Amino acid sequence: MKIGIIGGGAWGTALAQVAAAGGEIVRLWALEPDVVAAINTGHENPVYLAGVPLAPSIQATGDLADLAGCDALLVVTPAQHVRAMLGGLNAAGKPLVLCSKGIEAGTQLLVSEVAAEVQPDAAIAVLSGPTFAHEVAKGLPTAVTLACADEAMAAALSARLARPHFRPYASTDVIGAEIGGAVKNVLAIACGVVEGRGLGLNARAALIARGFAEMTRFGLAKGARAETLAGLSGLGDLVLTCSSTQSRNFSLGKGLGEGRDAAVMMADRKTVAEGAFTAPVLQQAARAIGVDMPVVDAVCALLAGQADAEAVVGALLSRPLRAESL
Ligand SMILES: NC(=O)C1=CN([C@@H]2O[C@H](COP(=O)(O)OP(=O)(O)OC[C@H]3O[C@@H](n4cnc5c(N)ncnc54)[C@H](O)[C@@H]3O)[C@@H](O)[C@H]2O)C=CC1
Ligand SMILES: O=C(CO)COP(=O)(O)O
Numbered sequence: 001m002k003i004g005i006i007g008g009g010a011w012g013t014a015l016a017q018v019a020a021a022g023g024e025i026v027r028l029w030a031l032e033p034d035v036v037a038a039i040n041t042g043h044e045n046p047v048y049l050a051g052v053p054l055a056p057s058i059q060a061t062g063d064l065a066d067l068a069g070c071d072a073l074l075v076v077t078p079a080q081h082v083r084a085m086l087g088g089l090n091a092a093g094k095p096l097v098l099c100s101k102g103i104e105a106g107t108q109l110l111v112s113e114v115a116a117e118v119q120p121d122a123a124i125a126v127l128s129g130p131t132f133a134h135e136v137a138k139g140l141p142t143a144v145t146l147a148c149a150d151e152a153m154a155a156a157l158s159a160r161l162a163r164p165h166f167r168p169y170a171s172t173d174v175i176g177a178e179i180g181g182a183v184k185n186v187l188a189i190a191c192g193v194v195e196g197r198g199l200g201l202n203a204r205a206a207l208i209a210r211g212f213a214e215m216t217r218f219g220l221a222k223g224a225r226a227e228t229l230a231g232l233s234g235l236g237d238l239v240l241t242c243s244s245t246q247s248r249n250f251s252l253g254k255g256l257g258e259g260r261d262a263a264v265m266m267a268d269r270k271t272v273a274e275g276a277f278t279a280p281v282l283q284q285a286a287r288a289i290g291v292d293m294p295v296v297d298a299v300c301a302l303l304a305g306q307a308d309a310e311a312v313v314g315a316l317l318s319r320p321l322r323a324e325s326l
Contacts (some may be wrong), residue, residue: 004070012076020055101181128241176228185275196257
């Protein structure tokens with residue numbers, strides 16, 4: 001069996017390692033020629049996943065045509081680049097597993113909705129959950145949601161990608177699995193702000209719980225299932241990303257909380273903090289369907305430089321008191 005992975009960042013490389021651990025032939029497409037060369041000759045991705053020895057059976061390429069013979073494809077580029085990448089593929093009749101977390105700017109489409117437009121004849125699936133790439137690549141225990149509308153396909157893909165340390169849970173709720181991953185990145189920025197301002201662990205826990213209420217309101221309005229949002233790809237990933245500076249989104253928020261400038265921090269990074277791209281489009285999407293997301297609004301104001309961290313925290317704390325509910 002031959003699996004193609006599109007995206008040689010930290011997560012695509014870690015997933016290549018997972019696939020190779022099960023004996024799959026792995027073709028990994030990466031944008032940067034130096035990443036392709038380093039994986040093929042040194043069996044390491046020093047740019048995005050430094051320090052993790054990779055299986056020698058992972059073959060990297062800079063040419064998407066080299067993935068033509070693969071019988072399943074994993075898409076792992078940043079969400080804003082997925083449309084362009086999918087345009088260069090022929091995935092008709094093949095499983096197309098989307099592993100990016102975000103919402104497309106301009107269209108407000110989830111990645112699976114983008115894929116349905118560009119590759120209407122592919123079997124679209126989503127893999128999402130609490131998964132820091134370094135831990136997965138090192139073989140530490142990890143569980144994910146693997147969602148596909150076709151239940152048998154969800155089960156087959158789960159079985160194909162399962163490893164002793166990597167445990168997919170099958171689901172048919174594609175939209176639910178995606179919404180958790182996209183929204184938690186924005187909430188992780190907010191939790192980073194709490195950390196950066198030294199507001200304490202009570203505040204972080206409150207933000208996770210009220211942030212989860214926002215995720216649930218939005219998700220249910222978009223047709224997600226409550227149990228998916230409360231599962232690995234929703235609450236599970238929210239807890240992970242809101243708890244550690246290993247998260248790029250959390251660390252971006254921490255910098256904002258410390259008074260640093262969003263644009264300067266983003267320009268300094270080669271890696272992607274998806275929440276910064278998702279926040280404004282999520283805000284638009286929520287407003288369009290009348291869903292109130294005050295934490296997301298606060299993150300948007302901070303990222304756009306419309307308010308400082310002290311002001312947005314003050315505004316959140318002075319909202320009118322109300323009953324605890326969604
Ligand atoms: N790193 C992680 O632990 C996890 C990441 N993800 C998701 O996976 C996706 C990819 O993230 P990472 O692998 O972490 O990326 P990364 O931050 O490690 O690297 C950035 C990636 O973006 C690629 N890129 C930049 N410009 C591009 C373009 N014009 N076209 C195509 N690709 C381009 C780079 O080649 C590189 O592969 C994101 O949506 C992220 O949310 C999901 C789970 C875990
Ligand atoms: O999605 C992730 C963990 O599940 C990675 O989080 P960051 O993108 O915030 O680093």
